[in-house]
Amino acid sequence: MSDEALPPSIDWLPSSGPPGSCPLCGAAAGLIQAHGRRWLDCPDCGLISAHPDELPSPEAERARYETHNNDPEDHRYRAFLDRLVSPLAEQLQSGSAGLDYGAGPTPVLAMMMEERGFPTESWDPFFMPDGALLDRQYDFVSCSETVEHFHRPLEAYARLMDRVRPGGWLGVMTEPVPSEIPLSDWWYAKDFTHVSLHRNETFEWIGRRWGWQMERASRTVVLLRRPPEPAATF
Numbered sequence: 001m002s003d004e005a006l007p008p009s010i011d012w013l014p015s016s017g018p019p020g021s022c023p024l025c026g027a028a029a030g031l032i033q034a035h036g037r038r039w040l041d042c043p044d045c046g047l048i049s050a051h052p053d054e055l056p057s058p059e060a061e062r063a064r065y066e067t068h069n070n071d072p073e074d075h076r077y078r079a080f081l082d083r084l085v086s087p088l089a090e091q092l093q094s095g096s097a098g099l100d101y102g103a104g105p106t107p108v109l110a111m112m113m114e115e116r117g118f119p120t121e122s123w124d125p126f127f128m129p130d131g132a133l134l135d136r137q138y139d140f141v142s143c144s145e146t147v148e149h150f151h152r153p154l155e156a157y158a159r160l161m162d163r164v165r166p167g168g169w170l171g172v173m174t175e176p177v178p179s180e181i182p183l184s185d186w187w188y189a190k191d192f193t194h195v196s197l198h199r200n201e202t203f204e205w206i207g208r209r210w211g212w213q214m215e216r217a218s219r220t221v222v223l224l225r226r227p228p229e230p231a232a233t234f
Helices: 058-065 075-090 108-115 131-135 153-163 200-210
Strands: 030-034 037-041 048-050 098-101 120-123 138-144 164-173 213-216 221-225
Touching: 075 108, 075 138, 075 164, 075 221, 098 108, 098 153, 108 120, 108 138, 120 131, 138 153, 153 164, 153 200, 200 213, 200 221
Parallel strands: 098 120, 098 138, 138 164
Antiparallel strands: 030 037, 037 048, 164 221, 213 221
16 A cells, blocks of 8 residues: 555544543543634543544645645754754664654654754654554654644554653653633634643643653653663573
8 A cells, every 4th residue: 555545543533432531531521612612621631632523634634734834944943843852862872763753744853853863764644654664663752743633642642652662752842731821812722733732731641641751841842751671680
């Protein structure tokens, strides 16, 4: 099957859980309205997710992504990605190899990691859907401005965690839900492709769920480290 014929990732398909449950932790969630959409506000993991009936189609999402200007020569875009690249690179050993998950139409983040000496593959459900890349493990996985697009975040995070070797890192960049303004006034929630909005406690829940160490590198960047394998005893 060619890349063009591959279906979108399961991470972009509608949630299979009950309509009123959080698609990350499964808890019963409250219903709120903002920006012409219904949202589920989870009291347990803190995720704010678009109601299943409000999820965009793959065709609409791809059309939206194709409007992005991800120019590798754009210094402002590179500076934006460097918010994740720099703190993630600081954690890596020489020769570490990784995967950029949700790379978009242009693999700029992978280019930047390779410039620092870290070979990086790129995967995207619409633009680079090479399924073989998701059968391997890596020293690190980067996920820049991607997790907010997950329709099925529990399955998506499980897939991401499985791609990281013991002792490796998952680096995530996304805008956290602000506590000081209502969702109806928050610009990030206006984008119809943003359907999984993370609070700070959402990443704390993810760390506890998988037993990974969580570090907040900045307001928008979270690093999660998979525990190393226990040392052999004889």
